[in-house]
Amino acid sequence: MDRMAAGRRIGWLWTGILVIIFAAGGFAYLRQLQEGLGITGMNQDISWGLYIAQFTFLVGIAASAVMLILPYYLHDYKLFGRITLLGEFLAVAAVLMSVTFIIVDLGRPDRAFNVILHASPTSILFWDMVVLTGYLLLNLVIGWSVLESERKGVPPPGWVKPLIYLSIPWAVSIHTVTAFIYAGLPGRGFWLTAIMAPRFLASAFASGPALLVLVCLVLRRYTAFDAGREPLQTLGKIIAYALAASIFFVLMEVFTAFYSGIPSLADHFEYMFHGLEGHGPLVPWMWTSAVLAVAALAVLLVPSLRRNEAWLAAACAAVFVSLWIEKGLGLIVTGFVPSPTGEIGTYVPTVPEIAITLGVWAGGLLVLTLLYRLFTAVKAQMEPRALRAAAKGAGEP
Amino acid sequence: MKGRRGGLIAIGIGLAVFLALASYPFWQAAGKAMPGPDLDLETPAIRALPARECIAPTDEMKTRHMQILDEWRTEVVRNGRRTFETPDGRRFEMSLTGTCMKCHSNKERFCDRCHDYAAVKPKCWDCHNVPEAAGETAAAPVTGKGTGK
Amino acid sequence: MIDRERRRLLKIAGTLVLGSMLPVLPCSASSGKGIVPAAGAGRLAMVVDPGKCPPGCRDCIDACHTIHNVPDIAGSGKQIRWIRQVPFRNAFPEQGHPYLDDGRRDVPVLALCNHCENPPCVRVCPTKATFRRSDGIVAMDYHRCIGCRFCIAACPYGSRSMNFRDPRPFLRSVNPDYPTRTRGVVEKCNFCEERLAKGMPPACVEACGKRGGLLFGDIADPSSEVRRLVRDRRTVRRRPELGTEPHVFYIVS
Numbered sequence: 001m002d003r004m005a006a007g008r009r010i011g012w013l014w015t016g017i018l019v020i021i022f023a024a025g026g027f028a029y030l031r032q033l034q035e036g037l038g039i040t041g042m043n044q045d046i047s048w049g050l051y052i053a054q055f056t057f058l059v060g061i062a063a064s065a066v067m068l069i070l071p072y073y074l075h076d077y078k079l080f081g082r083i084t085l086l087g088e089f090l091a092v093a094a095v096l097m098s099v100t101f102i103i104v105d106l107g108r109p110d111r112a113f114n115v116i117l118h119a120s121p122t123s124i125l126f127w128d129m130v131v132l133t134g135y136l137l138l139n140l141v142i143g144w145s146v147l148e149s150e151r152k153g154v155p156p157p158g159w160v161k162p163l164i165y166l167s168i169p170w171a172v173s174i175h176t177v178t179a180f181i182y183a184g185l186p187g188r189g190f191w192l193t194a195i196m197a198p199r200f201l202a203s204a205f206a207s208g209p210a211l212l213v214l215v216c217l218v219l220r221r222y223t224a225f226d227a228g229r230e231p232l233q234t235l236g237k238i239i240a241y242a243l244a245a246s247i248f249f250v251l252m253e254v255f256t257a258f259y260s261g262i263p264s265l266a267d268h269f270e271y272m273f274h275g276l277e278g279h280g281p282l283v284p285w286m287w288t289s290a291v292l293a294v295a296a297l298a299v300l301l302v303p304s305l306r307r308n309e310a311w312l313a314a315a316c317a318a319v320f321v322s323l324w325i326e327k328g329l330g331l332i333v334t335g336f337v338p339s340p341t342g343e344i345g346t347y348v349p350t351v352p353e354i355a356i357t358l359g360v361w362a363g364g365l366l367v368l369t370l371l372y373r374l375f376t377a378v379k380a381q382m383e384p385r386a387l388r389a390a391a392k393g394a395g396e397p
Numbered sequence: 398m399k400g401r402r403g404g405l406i407a408i409g410i411g412l413a414v415f416l417a418l419a420s421y422p423f424w425q426a427a428g429k430a431m432p433g434p435d436l437d438l439e440t441p442a443i444r445a446l447p448a449r450e451c452i453a454p455t456d457e458m459k460t461r462h463m464q465i466l467d468e469w470r471t472e473v474v475r476n477g478r479r480t481f482e483t484p485d486g487r488r489f490e491m492s493l494t495g496t497c498m499k500c501h502s503n504k505e506r507f508c509d510r511c512h513d514y515a516a517v518k519p520k521c522w523d524c525h526n527v528p529e530a531a532g533e534t535a536a537a538p539v540t541g542k543g544t545g546k
Numbered sequence: 547m548i549d550r551e552r553r554r555l556l557k558i559a560g561t562l563v564l565g566s567m568l569p570v571l572p573c574s575a576s577s578g579k580g581i582v583p584a585a586g587a588g589r590l591a592m593v594v595d596p597g598k599c600p601p602g603c604r605d606c607i608d609a610c611h612t613i614h615n616v617p618d619i620a621g622s623g624k625q626i627r628w629i630r631q632v633p634f635r636n637a638f639p640e641q642g643h644p645y646l647d648d649g650r651r652d653v654p655v656l657a658l659c660n661h662c663e664n665p666p667c668v669r670v671c672p673t674k675a676t677f678r679r680s681d682g683i684v685a686m687d688y689h690r691c692i693g694c695r696f697c698i699a700a701c702p703y704g705s706r707s708m709n710f711r712d713p714r715p716f717l718r719s720v721n722p723d724y725p726t727r728t729r730g731v732v733e734k735c736n737f738c739e740e741r742l743a744k745g746m747p748p749a750c751v752e753a754c755g756k757r758g759g760l761l762f763g764d765i766a767d768p769s770s771e772v773r774r775l776v777r778d779r780r781t782v783r784r785r786p787e788l789g790t791e792p793h794v795f796y797i798v799s
Contacts, residue, residue, distance in 0.1 A: 035729075036709070036710055036711045036712060036729035036730055037708070037730070038710035040710075042710065043622070043623030043624050043710070044623060044624060044625065044626075044627075044698075044704075044707050045623060045704075047695045047698045047699065048695060102694075105694070105695075106692050106693050106730070107691070107692065107693015107694070107695070107708065107709070107710075107731060107732075108691065108692045108728075108730040109692070111673075111691070111692045114672075114673040114675075114690055115672045115673055115692065118673045118690065120671060120672050120673060120674050122668075122669050122670075123669070123672040123696070125670070125672040125694060125696055126672045129672075181696070182699075184670075185666060185670070185699055185700045185702075186666055186700075186702050186788040186789065186790065187666065187700065187701060187702025187703070187788065188699065263639075264639075335699070336699075339704055340701065340704035341632045341637065341703070341704045342633075342635070342639060345623065346623070470689060474685070474687050474689065475677070475685075475687060477679055477681075477739065477743070494722065494723070494725070495723065520728075523728045524688065524725040524726050524727055525725045526722045526723075526724075526725060528722060
């Protein structure tokens with residue numbers, strides 16, 4: 001009972017802080033609407049920055065819901081049955097954040113509707129809008145109806161099943177299409193790789209579930225909902241393999257770049273990990289990302305460490321941060337350096353830019369908090385404590 | 398019973414106050430008329446015309462000038478065609494600054510008068526230059542209030 | 547029950563809101579009346595002769611940027627350029643080698659939009675704000691651009707610039723005959739299509755004049771000067787291996 005009271009207090013504090021950050025971001029965005037994107041650090045050489053980096057990373061988070069849906073609905077992995085909703089709600093919040101980041105990145109957001117009015121099927125951004133909207137609607141409808149059914153104590157209606165099955169390839173599609181934004185540009189050698197989509201998927205399936213593990217641990221500590229031990233262990237294994245694939249893919253890129261010796265490939269990696277012509281602002285970030293990834297993989301692969309939930313939490317946090325760097329600014333800025341005419345640009349996010357970014361994150365986390373509050377409330381109402389105790393007992397090693 | 402009647406009276410008073418406040422703009426201005434826009438067509442260019450005709454009849458210009466400008470925009474920017482011919486054979490270049498405002502060179506006493514009256518803020522002049530009229534500069538910096546929304 | 551009533555109300559309200567948006571959807575009605583088509587050229591192209599550029603000369607750049615109201619936002623990385631000078635080793639990275647003397651390696655070469663036959667920027671634009679005309683010009687519709695900068699990412703030549711700020715305070719002079727742009731849209735060289743419509747050559751070509759550093763014309767016309775040049779002289783294009791089919795040719799001397 002004490003835990004619940006503490007949980008409620010923490011919940012209000014968390015929400016309050018998020019609201020403040022969201023408001024600060026809102027004010028900064030008003031300023032950006034007045035003065036233009038000139039208040040950011042973006043320039044003619046590096047014309048995409050923090051906003052697009054967040055968009056790219058968050059589409060991956062959104063896609064990761066499939067890592068809970070697929071085992072449960074396609075392979076009857078019952079242990080995920082209680083937490084698929086967490087994945088779906090995370091997808092909703094993540095897609096909302098992604099789309100918001102695109103909007104704040106636009107030079108003329110008042111014309112955003114033009115993408116629909118003057119639909120351009122040759123443009124990957126058009127298709128990204130289509131698949132992201134579809135995925136958002138899918139997860140909203142699925143999540144809402146499944147939660148409603150649980151609240152009423154009845155099985156979900158029949159029409160939800162085909163939608164859930166549809167969400168599986170759709171999740172893959174959103175991150176593939178997002179990868180296509182980069183992988184089809186002839187002038188950007190760093191992005192022009194066939195394994196961009198596989199890389200995106202691998203890192204998505206590591207970073208999303210990592211966030212879910214952390215969320216489950218937080219929910220267990222501060223609410224009445226306990227996901228159990230085994231589901232988290234399985235997620236840990238999924239994260240391990242996805243992370244291994246992601247690291248492997250990066251190493252493959254590094255090999256092709258450096259063994260071929262082609263400057264248009266190698267220069268970008270040199271900029272990331274060593275610096276070019278004395279410019280290397282990303283170097284400490286990329287090495288941090290690399291070390292965190294390898295360390296996290298080591299922890300996740302050693303069963304005795306993974307079974308320790310403190311180690312598991314640390315590893316998941318490391319995975320999330322590492323991939324946030326690598327699939328965020330690491331990916332975006334490097335694509336622009338060197339520029340098509342050989343310039344080494346510099347990009348430093350400005351304070352308003354960071355404020356807007358944090359504001360959008362806060363808004364998304366507010367949505368997530370609200371959805372998860374609904375989730376835990378319904379679970380607490382419908383799942384008697386005995387059930388919870390039984391699940392815990394079954395989950396003990 | 399008494400509480401119920403008291404509640405109804407309170408609701409009634411509140412409703413009356415709300416209606417009074419909400420309809421204030423109407424009964425406050427009753428009997429007064431806001432003067433309509435006073436358009437100044439006496440520019441040197443218009444005075445020098447053989448006939449005071451625009452590219453279309455005045456009624457059509459009043460109702461459709463924005464649609465006409467959109468059609469001109471599509472023709473010039475997207476189709477590369479620049480010449481417009483009226484039904485009676487007069488030819489014009491399709492250009493806001495270059496044609497419309499050559500005659501209507503007094504934006505503040507013509508275009509702005511109706512737009513301000515109707516509370517319309519067209520964004521055309523964020524890009525398209527205003528021709529030099531008495532005292533006006535050709536391209537004033539945009540204050541940024543209308544453009545981003 | 548209250549629950550069901552509330553849900554019905556929400557459904558009705560939602561449908562009303564969506565339904566009321568229908569009149570807002572565009573009904574395109576183009577009159578098309580009284581509009582005379584202009585004559586179109588075959589395929590426009592430019593030939594650059596870097597050998598003819600006098601050292602320190604910027605006439606073409608100044609002419610273009612003055613006539614088109616291109617702002618001067620120097621020193622911030624946000625400088626807008628429709629045409630600019632790029633060191634030879636950067637314009638043609640595949641042609642540089644360590645035995646070029648410094649003069650050759652750094653000789654300024656004019657870089658501008660190549661008005662490609664197969665432009666990646668047009669492919670990626672989500673609103674068709676940039677589009678290819680039948681005469682080959684890759685045009686910009688500043689009214690439609692949403693400023694997403696996908697085209698800048700797609701351009702392999704660095705030809706495009708974004709208006710990060712309102713350009714008007716940065717204009718040294720204003721040409722009243724050409725509009726400015728607003729902040730939030732991307733812009734680039736347009737082969738002076740507004741001058742071509744009046745039978746005039748591009749501003750940069752006219753500014754270079756008799757020096758002959760810039761030549762322009764219809765490359766589909768076998769008798770045009772540009773066609774003769776690309777046939778009789780050795781020319782290169784920037785990054786031809788990318789399949790963009792650029793139509794700015796550089797004479798190699």
